Amino acid sequence: MERILIVNSIYKPEPGVSAQIAEALTVELDQLGYFVTILAPFPSRPKGYKFDFKYTKHKTHIEKIGNSSNLIRLPSYIYSGSNPILRLIEGISFGLACYRYIRRNSHTLDKVYMNTWPIFGQYGVAKACMFEKKPYIVHIQDVYPESFTNKLPNFLKKITHTLLFKIEKFVVQNASQVVVISETMKKLIMSTRKIKEEKIQVVINWQDSSQFSLNEKQPKSDKFTFMYLGNIGTVAGIPFLLKSFASSNLMAKLIIAGSGSQKSDCIAYAKSFPKVDIEFQEVPDGKVPEIQAQADVFLLPIIKNGASSSVPSKLPSYMFSGKPIIACVDHNSETEKCIKSANCGWVSEPEDVQQLVAILRKVVELPPSDLDILGANALRFGQKYFSKEVNLNKLINLITK
Structure with a gap:
């Protein structure tokens, strides 16, 4: 051999x-x-x-x-x-x-x-x-x-x-x-x-889709929960996410899960919004499906010109959790194409606070059945391509x- x-x-x-x-x-x-x-x-x-x-x-x-x-x-x-x-x-x-x-x-x-x-x-x-x-x-x-x-x-x-x-x-x-x-x-x-x-x-x-089979058994918050899970680095643009969520004035929760070079700075920045429900979580090895099960909707922000020709690894991971996705990415990027082809969420311009705030407010008003349909679309697309x-x-x- x-x-x-x-x-x-x-x-x-x-x-x-x-x-x-x-x-x-x-x-x-x-x-x-x-x-x-x-x-x-x-x-x-x-x-x-x-x-x-x-x-x-x-x-x-x-x-x-x-x-x-x-x-x-x-x-x-x-x-x-x-x-x-x-x-x-x-x-x-x-x-x-x-x-x-x-x-x-x-x-x-x-x-x-x-x-x-x-x-x-x-x-x-x-x-x-x-x-x-x-x-x-x-x-x-x-x-x-x-x-x-x-x-x-x-x-x-x-x-x-x-x-x-x-x-x-x-x-x-x-x-x-x-x-x-x-x-x-x-x-x-x-x-x-x-x-x-x-x-x-x-x-x-x-992604190994078999790891995501336990999602329905995980407890969820009483609040509508948005989640970002991934590397907290420069390209992710987490400060933009924090500012947008705080500006939305929603009775909802934002979870930022993961590690990275910008995490300490992001935690410090989040403290400038003391009345906003923002939680940072670690992601132990093998616990991604369990942590993602807490989310109602996933967030996928990328800074301008950050990943136009590549697909962030968090996208298939999100899809296998069977939840809708809000992506803030460049127009005609691979991520935008995937989400639109899958019909599993919303796409906005990167680093556009006003546009993301409008989407966040719209999403929390949707009936659960609509979110379930989008989540099922995400899962089906992920199983076919990822x-x-x-x-x-x-x-x-x-x-x-």
Whole structure:
């Protein structure tokens, strides 16, 4: 059987979707008889998340998984905050660690799949694979360097984009296969990186729908409850959500569940609305369905130009809970297309307080039967497009062919 190297920027116990993908791949490939090695840094995401582990971070840590698989934690610089420069340095550090590993151990592997830090993290893997003549598959979760350079001042944007784009284009063009998470991203990568259509495949980030079977057994608040569950970082725009909810003057509750680099700032900001029912909750591993069961309606805000070509992992998670969704996202974004196609909620412009307030007030006046219909639509759409069974099989077939 072939020996497959999986390079992942996050891995269990980290709760992110990329970690879940890598774990599912490892389990499935191991059961099929492949020899799998996973390279990952030490756990750090999201910021503030409490991990129960005892690693010595300056030493390589090896852990046996399944029948014939190994998880190898490589020492590298770790940064879980939102500073883009430090995140690039993190990518460089892990990319170098992976480069050294592949060059030294190329005789133990046949092919490489990577879902790692963009640009420099990917480049380290790609360069090593080319030196050792090993085919690699690159899984793209967001379009870089665009997502990075869009946040820079204009005087830095052009030169930075030019330099980083050359590196990213090198990675993509030399891959045996490219995996993206939406049709919009596929078209963008094909046109800007000059990739042939047969070389790029869409595999949607999935959720395990079986985890959401206990929702009806969970207690709910007497108040109408809006909920955001996910990473509390810069892109999420939680301060906008807090301001909008406070401005609505509703006798309702807002739950912000999760961790992230902006959580402490958001908690401090929420205290400026002492008469508004806002609650912050932690999300222990495996408890997402239970926590989401408290919601009547989910909230999905993203800052302007934050995720036009990707689908946030919280969207399928929300859908499998069978509740309506209010999304504040860019026009023609993948998220807007999904919600409108599913007919499972409402879409407003990002960071538009007045528009969101109007939707919040409208939603609380709807009869429960209307909300149930929208929630059922969400669940049906999620099962059709975001299920683990459909998308995991696509990725397995791509890696093993």
